[in-house]
Amino acid sequence: MTALLQVTHLARHYGALRAVEDVSFDLAPGEIRALIGPNGAGKSTLFKMLMGETRPTAGTVSFEGRRITGLRPAQICRRGVGRTFQITGTWPSMTVLENVQTACLAARRRTFSLMGYARRQEVAPARALLGIVGMAEQAERPAAVLAYGDLKRLELAIALANDPKLLLMDEPTAGMAATERADLMNTVTGIARDRGMTILFTEHDMDVVFAHAESVMVLDRGRLIAHDTPDAVRADPRVQAVYLGTGLDAAALDDA
Amino acid sequence: MGFFLAQILTGLANAGALFMVASGLSLIFGVTRIVNFAHGSFYMLGAYIGYTLMQVLPGAVGFWGAMLLAGVAVGVIGAFVEMVILRRVYAAPELFQLVATFGVILIVQDLALMIWGPEDLLGPRAPGLRGVVRIMGEPVPKYDLVLIGVTPLVALGLWALITKTRFGILVRAATQDREMVAALGVNQRWLFTGTFGLGCALAGLGGALQLPQGGADLLMDFTILTSVFVVVVIGGMGSLPGAYLAAVLISVLGVFGVAYLPQSTLALTFVVMVAVLMWRPFGLLGREEVAGEAGQVGPPEDPIRPAGWSVRAGVALALLALGAxxxxxxxxxxxxxxxxxxxxxxxxxxxxxxxxxxxxxxxxxxxxxxxxxxxxxxxxxxxxxxxxxxxxxxxxxxxxxxxxxxxxxxxxxxxxxxxxxxxxxxxxxxxxxxxxxxxxxxxxxxxxxxxxxxxxxxxxxxxxxxxxxxxxxxxxxxxxxxxxxxxxxxxxxxxxxxxxxxxxxxxxxxxxxxxxxxxxxxxxxxxxxxxxxxxxLEIARSFDALIVVFLGGVKTLSGGWVGGAVFEAGTDWLTRFEYWRLALGLTVLFIVTLAPQGIVGAARRLWQRGRS
Known part of the structure; x- marks a missing residue:
């Protein structure tokens, strides 16, 4: 099967610091993969390079066989890559519905238009997206007053507006309560299976990773040290060393 | 060759005042995050106060003493302005603070006009430094040489103050992370006041130092402001060595421009500035600014919606009345x-x-x-x-x-x-x-x-x-x-x-x-x-519009034209007075401290309060 996303020898250096070093991997269409690693491993830097927010020092990223390294985030978005941010990104001066409407307008490339009132455009698709993420009842509220978990859901709806083939999610459940986490991830994986969407997400909560990811990559100090099924990764002594330090009982990771 | 050298020396001498004003601006911005538009006014005050003191104090000691005293006096005035005006608006949206400093500009302009009159004042010559020195056959004013020597001394003193003293450590810490310094229990109020005073003192000293060259006039506040902004943009906001480098660069360039391409002096400066920015968007020695620092601060505005039919009918009626x-x-x-x-x-x-x-x-x-x-x-x-x-x-x-x-x-x-x-x-x-x-x-x-x-x-x-x-x-x-x-x-x-x-x-x-x-x-x-x-086309016109937008309220839809109507009608009435700038400046300060959401914002809040 041809890869949807192809990352080859990707690196980003900040002076002497090698935030990401020689990372290569492929993502097949429809895959749901987690990227884990301790704080400072380079997960967010890697995401920023995939989305065009940070220029790689070396290496390339290809999407559907075409090189996307060097493109701007907006261009990469139009190719079919969506993303959510670790620090949730929404537009607080608008209502929940308007947030999604604006994203839909962007997907239709109507953002330079002066014609008509934006709040009367894209209403049906925006409401449908809000329904999918379970935010339909809050459509008219200002985004600025939402609870954190609802903001995460709203951002998911925004990211889905472009009907992306690949969705990058940076810590999708950070800061949420345990039951909320499971809900959100069930929603996300449900959407992915319905639409055949590919997902790459970073996550600190191992419950979320092992419950929802089909495969797991482990990043440590900028390098990929493992890529396997969740069970194999859990049993991998190198991964245990990264998370627990050597010489410790692996049972802790099993419990996690 | 001699001509070339003389040009460079003149440029270096001119860089002195520019550096002092620019470093003061930089310092204030670093700590308080205020772009002090009134900085040119403090420079002008330094020149006028220095001039008056030189009339009173005798001899060489009096001359140099007057300069130092002018710096100190302007520093005190600056600290006073900070305590009375700026302290009240730190909590307001950042750009509202600019409007406050613009109010200060207006007030200082009219006060200077009241005290020193409309005529340009010719600066006294420095005692014992009246003549010129011949360097490789070219005449170089003795005073220029003094300026060339004094500027690095001031820079060095400033550097020592910033790197060696507790005050300096706090200033640097606040420049890096204001919240952290506050969290550590440092009394921010006095840190801000001290920095603002110091920055103003530098501007005042710069104004007094250039007296023998340029004298004092009522336009010098805006004249220096443009150059200072260019210097700060080229050198990098918050960087003292950057300010010095850029001040020298711009001054030397200016002198050569006058000598070789008199029509293009200003254009030349801008070409250099654009080139530097293309190469380094945050200036030669500047750091990247944290995004959003000058943009929207404070709580986000409420979502907007098109006006309902009743409002539209009301507006149509009002327009009909106005059209008639x-x-x-x-x-x-x-x-x-x-x-x-x-x-x-x-x-x-x-x-x-x-x-x-x-x-x-x-x-x-x-x-x-x-x-x-x-x-x-x-x-x-x-x-x-x-x-x-x-x-x-x-x-x-x-x-x-x-x-x-x-x-x-x-x-x-x-x-x-x-x-x-x-x-x-x-x-x-x-x-x-x-x-x-x-x-x-x-x-x-x-x-x-x-x-x-x-x-x-x-x-x-x-x-x-x-x-x-x-x-x-x-x-x-x-x-x-x-x-x-x-x-x-x-x-x-x-x-x-x-x-x-x-x-x-x-x-x-x-x-x-x-x-x-x-x-x-x-x-x-x-x-x-x-x-x-x-x-x-001048700065004052740009500022009029800025004042109006903030008076009307940025985070409202009608702020622009409502502010414009109030302002234009107000100035029409105010300009009938002799000291209308003073009156306008005081009005601006009054509104800034009393209604920081602007006229429309304040009206809306009153209305909402009335309804609930």
Missing amino acids: LPLYGSDFALVLATDILIFCLFAASLHFLLGQAGLVSFGHAAFYGGGAYAAALLVRHAGAPMELALLLAPLIAGLLALAIGWVSLRATGVYFAMLTLAFAQLLWSLVWQWAEFTGGSDGMVGIWPADWAGGNAAFFWLAFVLCVAGILVLRHAAHAPLGYALRAARDNPARAAASGLAVARLQWVAFAFAGAMAGLAGGLFVFAKGSVFPNE
Whole structure:
């Protein structure tokens, strides 16, 4: 099967610091993969390079066989890559519905238009997206007053507006309560299976990773040290060393 | 060779005052995050106070003592201003603080006029340093040599203060992370006051030091401000070595410009500035500014929605009443109403840029004056009829905005703001210097409207239709997809880009759109007055618009034109007084401290309180 996303020898250096070093991997269409690693491993830097927010020092990223390294985030978005941010990104001066409407307008490339009132455009698709993420009842509220978990859901709806083939999610459940986490991830994986969407997400909560990811990559100090099924990764002594330090009982990771 | 050296020495000498003012500005910005527009005023105060002290204090000791005392006095005045005015507005949106400093400029201008009179004062020569020294055959004033020596000493003293003392450590810490310093229990109030006072003292010292060269006059506050902004942009905000480097660069360049290309001095400065910014967007030695520092602060505004039918009916009635003004108003009322309408369109265009796009331009007069000059030049040199001139004025202003925006939008926050101001000032000096084409300081007169629009009533109707239409288009743009896209890019640029919004191009379009609307206002202005002068392009005009937008309220939809109407009517009344700047400045400070959400914002809050 041809890869949807192809990352080859990707690196980003900040002076002497090698935030990401020689990372290569492929993502097949429809895959749901987690990227884990301790704080400072380079997960967010890697995401920023995939989305065009940070220029790689070396290496390339290809999407559907075409090189996307060097493109701007907006261009990469139009190719079919969506993303959510670790620090949730929404537009607080608008209502929940308007947030999604604006994203839909962007997907239709109507953002330079002066014609008509934006709040009367894209209403049906925006409401449908809000329904999918379970935010339909809050459509008219200002985004600025939402609870954190609802903001995460709203951002998911925004990211889905472009009907992306690949969705990058940076810590999708950070800061949420345990039951909320499971809900959100069930929603996300449900959407992915319905639409055949590919997902790459970073996550600190191992419950979320092992419950929802089909495969797991482990990043440590900028390098990929493992890529396997969740069970194999859990049993991998190198991964245990990264998370627990050597010489410790692996049972802790099993419990996690 | 000798000539070359002499030029460099003159440049180095000129760099002295520039460095002191620029480093003061940099220091204040680093700690308090305020771009102190009044910094030129403190420089001017330093010159005037130094002049007076030199009249009183005798001899060489008196001369040098007067300089030091002038610095100290200005420092004390600065600290006083900080405590009385700025302390009250730190909690307000950041750019509101700029309006407060602009109020200070107005007050200082009139106080200086009251105390020292309108004549330019010739600075006394330094005792014992009257003559020149011949260096390789070229005359170099002795005082220049002193300045060349003194400036590094001041820089060194400043460096020692910043790196070696507890105060300096706090200043550096606050520049890096203000919240952290506060969390550690440092008394921020006094740190801010001390820094502000020190920065002002430097400006005052700079003003006094240049007395023997330049004297003191009432225009020096704005003159130095432009150069200082250029220096700070080139050197990097917050960097003292950067300020020194850039001050020397600009001064030496200026001296050589005068010697070899006298017509292009200013243009040369700007070419260097643009080149530096292309290469290093945060100046030679500057750091990247934290995004959002100069943009929207405070709680986000409520989501907007188009007005309901009752409001629309009310507005239609009010417009009908205003449109019927020629039937019941006097000629004076018609002329005043025309002026107000034009100014409202100008203010609304800047309000769109600030409110929707979050782009704080300090040089919006470039497009207002640009439109005005475009119209006047078309009539004068191409014999264009009024209709064509009014059509082309916004187009030319829009093109101008595309060009200026292309460079300025490479920078963000304060750098963007200062770049726009610098470009407006470049345009102003172009018009001023290119007298055979633009009329220079004499302006262009006798640019009258077409016969059918010649009467007061007819021209009022023309202005009424065009201005109201312009304001409605700007307002509609906020509700159109473009407005939502701009607010998305403003609220969270990273999210906007990741959703496929072309953030940079959207901002560019908004900049050009606002520029074109300002150009339309400028074109109308020319035919309303029958003349145009360079002051339609000057800093004060840009600041008028900024004041208005903040008075009206940035985070409201009507802030622009409401503020414009109140301001223009208010100044019409205030300018009848001799010291109207003082009155205006005090009014500005009064509103800034009492109603920081602006007129519309305050009215809305009152209304909401009344309802609940």
